[in-house]
Amino acid sequence: MHRRIASLFVLLLPLVVSAASPIQERVDRFLKLTNAGYQALYRVNSEAQWLAVTDVTPEHDAAVAATGKAYAAFNGNPAIITEARDLLAHEKELTPLSVRQLKQLLLNAAEGPMTNPDLVSKRVEAETKQASILNSFEFKLNGQKITANEIDNKLEKSTDLEERRAIWEASKESGPALKPNLVVLRDLEVQAGREVSSAGPAKNSGALDQQSVGTGMARPG
Structure with a gap:
């Protein structure tokens, strides 16, 4: 979820309007289309x-x-991946913002590359299962049920070391339930990343560094 929010920030950034070259105009049209589709599917x-x-x-x-x-099918569409890579081949002719957005599209595609639909389907199902396990898990503190939000609030407000330790231990109770599927999910994520990173421009998409964070480009590794 955090990944998707971070991606939304960059894709919502306004496109830079300039008396640009034909390749920049092509990029602007492409990003306008992909941004609209991304925002709609992100919301749903x-x-x-x-x-x-x-x-x-x-x-x-x-x-x-x-x-x-549906979200993955759009972001990981082979046509979007190919076009983003082709446009990044002209990186020196593009605005810095356009370059960042194109690279972000490839990062989004790496989460669900439709060059391998079966892999994407398995990953989405594994993510859904993992979230469901966590959302339905019953945490307990001193034998009493406690929600994840209550755990966060208590950890934030409590100054008693013993109480904080008990709360922290309660927060870890979901670990054993989550671990088996977490291993499956990790392997699927690795496979998904390899689908997109097989070509040069995709590898360069990792260039979103700390400087990007300052411009709304925050993204976990």
């Missing part, structure tokens, strides 16, 4: 995730999986 997927968090049911989990697959 986020709404489904919120429902799944606040009301854990098989139906809401299924909605998350369905919208997640």
